[in-house]
Amino acid sequence: MSGDTKKENATPDLTQAATFKRWTPVSLRFSDQDSLGHxxxxxxxAYVEQARVALIDALLRNRGVEIDYLLANVNIDYRREMHYPGTVDVGAKLIKIGTKSITTGYGLFRDGENVATAGSVNVFFDPKTSKSVAIPDELRRILEDELANG
Incomplete structure (x- = not known):
């Protein structure tokens, strides 16, 4: 590790609203309910997907690079039940940058209370070849800035 002063980011506490700077409010739909009314x-x-797409699009779309991403993994920890009607606020945060992928974390909050946390891994690929590719340097710089300041 000679000469390397870059610190590893600690895993953020996704249950705390203060962890997030980027938010996506999502309206709960009547059709989102199950037979028990939850x-x-x-x-x-789907709520996590909305926040994930908003986060990645805000960072990487319209940058003049022909690269896309796809979801490789998603996990959700359910902490509280929710009921219709209302809104859930989804915080999104970049957690890790890999060679060909990024890891993002999410906190879902209803009336300020954490109801779920989630994480996802997105892999970058070339849409012409449908093969995974390394994150281009110009996008990596944007992601590194977000990781350092987000």
Whole structure:
């Protein structure tokens, strides 16, 4: 590790709203309910998807680089039930930058209370070849800035 002064980022506490700077408010839909009247687990995944797409698009779209990304992994920890109607606020945060992928974390909050946390890994690929590719340097710089300041 000679000469390397870069610190590893500690895993953020996704249960705390203060962890997040980027937010996506999502309206709960009547159709998101299951037979017990709870918001269904699949709906939570859709809420995370909205925040994930908003985060990555804000950072990487319209940068003049022909690269895309796809979801390789998603996990959700359900902490509290939710009921219709209302809104859930989804915080999104870049957690790790790999050679060909990024890891992002999410906190879902209803009325200020954490109801779920989630994480995902997105892999970058060339849409012409459908093969994974290393993150281009110009995008990596944007991601590194977000990781350092986000």
């Amino acid at each position: 918001i269904n687990n699949v709906a939570y995944a």
